[in-house]
Ligand SMILES: Nc1nc2c([nH]c(=O)n2[C@@H]2O[C@H](COP(=O)(O)OP(=O)(O)OP(=O)(O)O)[C@@H](O)[C@H]2O)c(=O)[nH]1
């Protein structure tokens with residue numbers, strides 16, 4: 395395999411939540427397309443230092459704190475890059491195109507109006523996806539279920555994954571229609587873990603597939619909604635999810651859990667290795683909570699997904 399050029403890339407947000415992008419000069423690799431600012435690591439320069447240097451050289455910004463967001467190995471015909479993308483959490487200075495390049499602050503929901511290099515597709519997902527996904531648990535009845543969802547929303551959950559709890563199709567649709575307006579009121583995404591056909595019938599914005607449903611999936615276009623994810627438990631499943639066009643994945647179980655104590659966790663070492671071979675945002679699931687977020691990011695993941703960490707007792 396060709397060696398990868400290590401490129402540090404910064405996702406910089408202003409107080410209004412807009413993201414900074416820059417136009418690549420016509421005469422450069424991928425010229426005429428928009429980019430997230432950054433550039434190549436020089437020699438044995440530490441990566442974080444390279445990020446700080448590039449954003450200072452290209453934008454005149456001083457970075458004070460950044461966290462890894464996603465790493466994307468990508469092979470163009472003429473070169474291979476490893477885009478090492480970081481969320482810039484704190485910076486000072488006013489961004490300017492120091493090399494004469496055009497720069498723009500863009501609303502998240504307008505990013506799609508711009509053309510980026512092909513390698514950037516997962517970055518465009520990663521910047522929109524949350525750090526936490528709250529998965530629904532059990533409840534004695536529908537009222538109690540809805541109250542628990544309401545409580546999760548009030549506690550700040552903005553992405554809720556509705557499990558089908560072996561409900562009939564009709565009951566699942568009924569729960570979905572009750573919970574959807576509650577999520578809308580909090581501008582939260584409601585994702586469903588159900589069949590492709592029911593998700594399309596419900597007009598769901600986001601669908602999560604079990605590994606067996608992923609195997610049956612014909613392709614990304616079969617789902618009409620905006621977000622498609624899959625449950626993965628092996629490197630093969632991760633590759634399958636990527637090749638079928640999923641937007642992100644859950645990798646589990648990272649740790650052994652109370653519900654499946656007999657199943658050993660993947661562990662952080664393998665989590666890191668397996669995640670390195672895919673370009674998709676990956677959520678850690680299984681025995682993880684908000685407390686693991688920093689670790690997840692260090693190991694190449696997007697965030698944490700959990701029932702027990704979010705579902706009210
Ligand atoms: N900075 C940046 N580079 C990207 C992005 N996406 C992407 O494929 N690349 C590729 O990553 C490589 C390195 O980027 P670069 O041209 O910014 O490198 P640099 O600032 O060090 O410039 P230089 O080579 O003139 O010193 C290029 O091949 C570029 O096409 C992106 O979003 N931002």
Ligand SMILES: [Mg+2]
Nearest residue numbers: 431432433434
């Ligand atoms: Mg650059």
